[in-house]
Amino acid sequence: MAFEDILYAVDAGVGVITLNRPRYRNAQSWRMLDEIDAAFDLARKDPDVRVVLVRGAGGVFSTGHDLGTPEGAEYRAAKIGPGGIQHYDAFKKYNLDLLLKWRNFEKPTVAMVEGYCIYAGWMLAAAMDVVFAAEDAQFLPGFVEYMSIPWDIGVRRAKELCFESRFITAQEAADAGFVNRVLPAASLESETFAWARRVAENDPGYLRFAKLQMNKAQDAQGFSRAVEDSLGDYVAMMWMPGNQMRMDGERRLLTVDLAVRGRKGERHGLTPGS
Numbered sequence: 001m002a003f004e005d006i007l008y009a010v011d012a013g014v015g016v017i018t019l020n021r022p023r024y025r026n027a028q029s030w031r032m033l034d035e036i037d038a039a040f041d042l043a044r045k046d047p048d049v050r051v052v053l054v055r056g057a058g059g060v061f062s063t064g065h066d067l068g069t070p071e072g073a074e075y076r077a078a079k080i081g082p083g084g085i086q087h088y089d090a091f092k093k094y095n096l097d098l099l100l101k102w103r104n105f106e107k108p109t110v111a112m113v114e115g116y117c118i119y120a121g122w123m124l125a126a127a128m129d130v131v132f133a134a135e136d137a138q139f140l141p142g143f144v145e146y147m148s149i150p151w152d153i154g155v156r157r158a159k160e161l162c163f164e165s166r167f168i169t170a171q172e173a174a175d176a177g178f179v180n181r182v183l184p185a186a187s188l189e190s191e192t193f194a195w196a197r198r199v200a201e202n203d204p205g206y207l208r209f210a211k212l213q214m215n216k217a218q219d220a221q222g223f224s225r226a227v228e229d230s231l232g233d234y235v236a237m238m239w240m241p242g243n244q245m246r247m248d249g250e251r252r253l254l255t256v257d258l259a260v261r262g263r264k265g266e267r268h269g270l271t272p273g274s
Contacts, residue, residue, distance in 0.1 A: 001042065005032035008039040009055070013200035015052045021198065022058030026255035028065050028120045029249075033094050035240055036124075040105055050200035050207070052105065053192065054128060055112040060252070061137070062121030065252040093144035095123075095145035098229045100224060103127040104215060106208050108199050112192045113137045114171070114185065118256060119144050126152050129211065131178060132192045133170040135183040139178070140167050142255050143237075147230035151223055152178045165258040 001008070007018040017039045019026040026032075036054075043049040056062055066072035080087045102109070102124075111125040113133040118140040123133050126148040133139075141149045141161050150158040153176035161168065175181040181193050199207070237243060247257055258267065265272035 001038065001270075003035045003039070005029055006039060008042065008051055010043075010046065011193070012197055013025045013048060013050045014196045015039070015046065015049040017043075017052060017054045019054075019056040019062055022056075022060065022064065022084035024057070024069055025060045025063040026056040026121075027069065027072070028124070029069065029075060030066075030090075030094050032071070033098055037098050037101070040102060044106060046174065046206075049116075050107060050202070050204055051196040052107060052109045053151075053196050054124065056242055057112065057117075061111070061113040061117045062124060063116050064119035064253075064256070067246065067253070068195045069251070091145075091235070092231060095234075096228060098126045099123055099146045099223045106211075107204070108196075108207055108211060110139075110192060110196055112188060113139075113179070114188065115196070116140070119253070123148070123235055126178070130180050131173075132181045132183060132188065132195070133179045134188045135170055135182050136185055137170040137173075139170070139173045139227055139257050140165075140256065142176065143234070145231055145234045147227055147234070148223075151218070152176075152224075165255045166262050167239070167259050209266065 003020075005019070005021055006233050007016075007020050010015050017036055019032065020025060021029070021032065030095070040052065043052050079090045108130070109128040110130040110132060111128040113125055113131060114137055116138050117125055119142055122139060123144055123146040126146070141153070141158065142165060143162055152158075153161075157176050168176075170179055170182045174182050181191070186269065240247065244254065246253055261267050262270050262274060263272075265274060
């Protein structure tokens with residue numbers, strides 16, 4: 001199957017999905033999300049695939065949603081159609097339904113994070129079972145459409161980080177419980193693939209039902225209902241009169257810009273590199 005925004009390959013029992021828009025630091029267009037979903041479908045049907053690994057090309061996992069590249073906007077407009085309920089259905093598909101589908105994918109999944117993992121990048125990584133990260137990776141959580149963050153790192157830590165809007169290191173993400181392993185950049189790929197291949201040695205029935213039980217445990221606490229309900233709050237925020245979410249003339253959210261300014265030392269109490 002030919003893809004434009006991703007690469008897909010099978011390597012020793014591991015299905016590898018590579019986000020492949022390095023020009024845009026792997027910003028997630030709706031076409032990319034459709035292609036990721038198609039790759040998961042291929043992996044589901046292939047008995048030789050025991051584990052799926054998701055990564056980004058060019059040393060970056062993903063800097064979030066595509067907020068207006070020409071090709072991304074054209075594809076999105078075609079999917080939205082005339083608007084109204086069709087617009088909502090498309091928005092829900094790309095920001096909730098697909099992520100829940102991948103979270104419930106029948107085989108183990110692992111995100112291999114290099115570089116930036118921002119907003120929708122966090123969403124994608126969060127939908128995977130396990131997250132391995134390079135020690136120099138940078139994570140930015142915030143109020144996103146698939147709001148798994150309180151579940152990923154705990155309510156108080158989620159409030160702290162989302163209120164402030166700041167990048168956290170891979171080690172901070174691991175300490176908070178989001179990242180499983182922090183590895184030197186030079187060995188991230190070899191160590192992640194080695195883990196995936198060890199998992200692939202296991203019985204697929206065992207893996208499927210072990211994952212099912214752990215997802216059921218989370219759902220018994222209300223996970224799936226909570227993230228679906230949160231999408232409604234996000235849509236309400238989007239259409240609230242007078243609310244501005246993006247920088248004027250830029251493909252960047254205001255909250256993301258705050259985090260970038262923090263890195264430059266342009267916010268209260270911070271110095272460059274903070």
